[in-house]
Amino acid sequence: MTFLSLSHDFYARDPITVARALLGKRLIRETSAGLAAGRIVETEAYLSSRDPACHASRGLTKKNAAMFGPPGRAYVYMIHARWCLNTVTEQEGVPSAVLIRAIEPLEGLDLMQQRRGTQVIRDLARGPARLCEAFAIDRTYDHWDLTSGRELWIADDPLLNGTPLRIIRSARIGVTSAHRRLLRFYLADSPFVSGKRIAPRTARR
DNA sequence: CTACCGATTGACT
């Protein structure tokens, strides 16, 4: 089964559209150790200069430079000594991005378990830094071209094939500025989503 | 150079 990477045009849209569209897609990672892949179940949009929570809202630095580059590249940054993965969106010069927050592991579970140091499948890639550890993503993939179709890329999921997805929108997790905006998106029915469920529809009991 | 901080996580009460 081949997994053709999503094109430049997929990413060359506003970050909210891309954040929704990425749900259900496959993140694929190929190393000499083997292949790991999973379904994206949670994302967050960061809206360039019009969003105080966006790392690039105060202009270009060495750290956030990838966000100013072309759409379809990766922006990998460190927070609390852990790596997190974003996809750059819109157009070159407009520093917007989508944070990938959680993934449902599908292939290469043994690899992920090894990298994460846990057997618990639900914990392998639930959270932005956990997924980077499970997929062996670090600073060397900052600026990486996610449309390249090698090493690290994102593709349509053939298993999903048009299945309608129930998407819930909420406030972003851990963001201390711009609380009000509902820029987090996740699959309603996935147990692999991080953080607390804010939507009443999924409230327990 | 030092001080402080964060789009987090895991251990603990």
Place this chain on the structure above:
DNA sequence: GTCAATCGGTAGA
């Protein structure tokens, strides 16, 4: 539920 370890980037002395 609470809390502190984590460390590279950034600001400021």
